[in-house]
Amino acid sequence: MKISSFNRERKYKLFLELMKPESQTSILDVGYTEEEYRPSDNLLEKSYAYPEKITALGIDQPTKFSARYLKVKAVVYDGKKFPFTNKQFDLCWSNAVLEHVGGEADQVLFLQEIKRVSKRAFISTPNKCFPIELHTKIPLLHWLPKPMFDRILKLIGKSWAAGEYMNLLNLKQVQDLLENAGITDYQIIKNKFLFWTIDFVIVF
Numbered sequence: 001m002k003i004s005s006f007n008r009e010r011k012y013k014l015f016l017e018l019m020k021p022e023s024q025t026s027i028l029d030v031g032y033t034e035e036e037y038r039p040s041d042n043l044l045e046k047s048y049a050y051p052e053k054i055t056a057l058g059i060d061q062p063t064k065f066s067a068r069y070l071k072v073k074a075v076v077y078d079g080k081k082f083p084f085t086n087k088q089f090d091l092c093w094s095n096a097v098l099e100h101v102g103g104e105a106d107q108v109l110f111l112q113e114i115k116r117v118s119k120r121a122f123i124s125t126p127n128k129c130f131p132i133e134l135h136t137k138i139p140l141l142h143w144l145p146k147p148m149f150d151r152i153l154k155l156i157g158k159s160w161a162a163g164e165y166m167n168l169l170n171l172k173q174v175q176d177l178l179e180n181a182g183i184t185d186y187q188i189i190k191n192k193f194l195f196w197t198i199d200f201v202i203v204f
Helices: 002-019 043-047 063-068 104-117 146-155 171-180
Strands: 027-030 054-058 073-076 089-095 118-126 187-193 196-203
Touching (some): 002 043, 002 118, 002 187, 002 196, 027 104, 043 054, 089 104, 104 118, 104 171, 171 196
Parallel strands (some): 054 073, 089 118
């Protein structure tokens, strides 16, 4: 949990450094969290100097979220097409959401929609090759084929993490998704923990 929180703080600093948002920059946060389990949840809303410029998009009703972040506009959608016009936002921030939107076709649509509604994007997703699976805190088992991994999760009482909840990606899979989404001008930054890449930041 501490490693994950440290990494989120590091990504937020990288976001400010690379994207350089200003007081009038409109930002779309794709994937807000209604339930907060750690201090780094909804980090953009907690930390950004101009919360009134943030629009948060998610699939859950933002009852607690909106009560916490009064200046942020929250929008609920069906998890498919974004309810916004083309290039409506200057920036998009999406932290650790890509792996949760479904299978490959859903992930491609997710990237296409981010590209459609925002002028620039900052997206992160965990590295499947990192030895600890960060959602379940289980080492190595996520390297097994997904059907086998899902069966083990159900046996050990972590069925909530099985199925479409999580489709982890390695570097090649991230690159293939970007290509299939028609995104060619991008940068992938590898965030390290010790000798391992813990996650990828995609900037386009």
